[in-house]
Amino acid sequence: MQNKTIAKLGISRRNVLKGAAAISGLSAIGGTFPMPALAQSNPINVMTLSQGIFGQPFVDLASEFTKQTGIAVNMITMGYSEAIQKQAAAFAAQSDAYDVVQVDSVFIKGFAKAGHIQPLDDLIPAAELADYFGDIPATFKDMYSDGGKTFGLATIGNCQRFIYNEAYLKDAGKSAPETWDDLLSAAQKVVSPSKNRYGFVAGTERLVKAFSVWLPIFWANGGKIFDDQMKPVFGDQTGLDALNMLLELVKTMPTGGAAYTEADETKAMAAGLGTLDPVAWIPDAITTADATVQSQLKSAVSPKGKARQAPVMGGLGLTVSKYAKDASAAAKYCAWFNSRDVQAKSIVPHGGQPCRNSAWEANASAKPWFPAVAASLKVAMVRPQIPEWGQVDNAVGAQLSRAFSGEAGPKDALDASVKAVDGIMRDAGYY
Structure with a gap:
């Protein structure tokens, strides 16, 4: 989604982050989740794009996530420009309207420094994170981290x-x-x-x-x-x-x-x-x-x-809002979509592109351009992640x-x- 820019909204990335800061100062390895005894009574609210490689997988697979985890999901989808404005406004108001927020990678460090998204290191088991980090292009780890902590998971891989x-x-x-x-x-x-x-x-x-x-x-x-x-x-x-x-x-x-x-x-x-x-x-x-x-x-x-x-490099990743009503369930959502099993078997059939190296290998023949994108992700460079x-x-x-x-x-x-x-x-x- 890096081909789109905040310029088209008439606002700057700096102002998005300043405005949001003003008020506030993987699945188990292999992709299986234990089924809770009872499903949650309250769904988690998930904000993602509505369609295309960055939206369709989340829309299509919400019910499968609920089936496997017992966690109900309320999908809140929209276009890129609207999503940027809505998430900035919600963060500024310290709103609990969203548990999971799909964030443009350029914003990750700014939102992390402003305290609007939660580190995932204590929400997702260390073994799952280690498996994930060992199976993605190295650049992704830096893109979605700040101060040695993990603030998002890449989920969908994309670059020029x-x-x-x-x-x-x-x-x-x-x-x-x-x-x-x-x-x-x-x-x-x-x-x-x-x-x-x-x-x-x-x-x-x-x-x-x-x-x-x-x-x-x-x-x-x-x-x-x-x-x-x-x-x-x-x-x-x-x-x-x-x-x-x-x-x-x-x-x-x-x-x-x-x-x-x-x-x-x-x-x-x-x-x-x-x-x-x-x-x-x-x-x-x-x-x-x-x-x-x-x-x-x-x-x-x-x-x-x-x-x-x-x-x-481009991309939007999944994050957990600092103001989430259920951070634990939100983190399970992020981990599930980045698990080996879901990445390899479900992301591509539902219109997305994976972030894991193993998933790219498993889907190399799915689209004629996939091998080139997978190779490009390994050498792509990240624009400065500054507000x-x-x-x-x-x-x-x-x-x-x-x-x-x-x-x-x-x-x-x-x-x-x-x-x-x-x-x-x-x-x-x-x-």
Whole structure:
């Protein structure tokens, strides 16, 4: 869900967390639960998204969870934007309206520091947590932890992946690019206006995707967003080189590419307009394409730079509200959906993507893009989990969009980005 941003709500991540803080200052290994003698008289209230990979499994499997545990569930589902606002308001009011809250990973540390979500270490048996942590990409543990304590479980795994049109590349005498330099060369080579065929495709819209389109190139070449004092340092030569490469890639996009939304991005690949989308968050380009294009679309891990492969990590995890009426039952819910058995057998058939490595292996053939996503999760990098990230994302995205459209040169755009982020971080009291 990282492809969506608080900018579209007109609020910042910092304000979400500040507002929420203002008032307040696995299943058993193998996936089986002992059945209580009597089912609970009061259900736990669970807030999740309503559909898609981040919502459908929870909606579909609520009754199965109750059947296995005796814990009744009241599902409260909604879209992403509404969920962000509702959970922030509930936390601010110290409301017990929700026992389990599905939280965007970018908010985890902020909500944990504000005291709105409970550590799970004393609510879930140590052996279950140890088994879970031994079976997930290492990055997930840090994403959902703070101060050595566990504040959430990843549950659904998602990050950027690379989708490309293999037939178009072959027609241009190219193979699937393994490096960003190769990708630029392939994007330039494949362009053929007479065939209505173009190269690079991405959601470059400034308030939704711009920063996360630039980041995997920057990170892949060893770039750092902040130094040890949290001062922005991404305007260095590595940042400039990454932006120059991205600007060259944008030149190979279909008409209007510099302002593409994510919907435009997926439609371009599905319709056979584009050839290379190395920053795709969702598989919609594959699932919505006609039979001919669908057979041509393949998936891989995003390209390598001088230092690494660096797709951007996303995801929403399950947490237990500090104000939960039944924290123990809420923790059982979180553990059950992250257990080996449920992850391997139930998440994928109900529209989700697992977080456990073993579950990805068990479901490797379920979807043609699954092996690429599983491999991508192991190398994906996490955006800074700070309350101010939404403001940072917006500020940099606005400047990058000026560079995409030719309103500003790449160095001027980066310098303006760094200046804006420096102001945000100073105002927030980092230095």
